[in-house]
Amino acid sequence: MKNTTKALFLIFLFYSISNFGQKNEFSLIKLDTTWGQEVLRFPARNMNYKGVGEVRFPPKGWINPKHPNFWSYTYAWSINVNRKIKAEELAIDLVKYFNSLNKINMNDSSNPRKSSAFVKKIKTKKFTTLFEGKVTIFDRFATNKMLVLNVKIESHFCKKSQKTVLLFTFSPKEFNHKIWEMLDEIKLINGGCNN
Numbered sequence: 001m002k003n004t005t006k007a008l009f010l011i012f013l014f015y016s017i018s019n020f021g022q023k024n025e026f027s028l029i030k031l032d033t034t035w036g037q038e039v040l041r042f043p044a045r046n047m048n049y050k051g052v053g054e055v056r057f058p059p060k061g062w063i064n065p066k067h068p069n070f071w072s073y074t075y076a077w078s079i080n081v082n083r084k085i086k087a088e089e090l091a092i093d094l095v096k097y098f099n100s101l102n103k104i105n106m107n108d109s110s111n112p113r114k115s116s117a118f119v120k121k122i123k124t125k126k127f128t129t130l131f132e133g134k135v136t137i138f139d140r141f142a143t144n145k146m147l148v149l150n151v152k153i154e155s156h157f158c159k160k161s162q163k164t165v166l167l168f169t170f171s172p173k174e175f176n177h178k179i180w181e182m183l184d185e186i187k188l189i190n191g192g193c194n195n
Contacts, residue, residue: 026052028076028165030187034059042079045100047093051079051163058182063142071139071149072171072179074186082162085155087131090166091117094151098137113138113146119153127193129155132175147172152183158193165192 026039036057042049055075061067098115099106108114119133131153139147152175154167169183 026054028052028054028078028188028192029056029074029167030189031056031074036062042077046096046106049077049079049081051077053077056186065142068173068179070142070172071147072173072183073169074183075168075170076188076192077164077166077168078192079164079166080162081164083164084129084157085164085166087119087121087133090131090153090155091119091133094119094133094135098135102138102140104138117151119151127157127159129157131155135170150175152180154188154192156188156192161193167192 036059038055038057040053040055042051042053044053053075055073057073058069061069062071062073064070094117095115096106098117102113102115104111104114115135115137117133117135119131122130122132124130131151133151133153135149135151137147137149139145149170149172152169156165156167158165165188167186167188169180169186171177171179171183173179
């Protein structure tokens with residue numbers, strides 16, 4: 001009986017530690033629990049990176065076209081890319097992400113719902129590069145119409161761990177709208193790199 005109890009305890013302990021480690025692996029963005037969360041493991045969404053992603057949605061309104069938070073959210077990736085990522089690659093990744101989200105074949109150039117993106121580098125500070133851009137997507141969740149999202153991207157190259165952590169913030173509102181005050185406050189846990 002003692003051996004069975006010990007075995008059950010060890011299984012429970014191993015399972016708890018394993019689950020705790022997974023939750024930490026997916027916790028990339030410093031936000032409270034009122035924000036919705038989805039996680040994914042790469043490779044995913046037609047992208048061959050290895051790593052994890054975390055999507056966070058505001059507590060209210062992200063799917064309501066009349067709410068100021070409509071389509072305003074954040075997304076982080078921690079991927080095994082041991083180099084700085086360029087603007088052109090980020091634009092392609094955004095197209096892949098949104099086409100996959102909308103179940104659009106990447107090779108179907110005639111599909112009117114196919115996404116497009118433009119990303120430009122704004123500045124670089126040591127191992128962090130800031131980008132801004134626009135992504136045209138099909139909104140299959142609320143309006144069933146094409147929608148333009150503005151995007152800001154922080155790309156953190158983590159030299160010690162040889163990986164890249166990306167923080168995306170999206171909104172259809174222009175960068176001078178007050179929604180960006182909230183989005184600009186969003187930060188990565190530990191600044192992105194656990195070095």
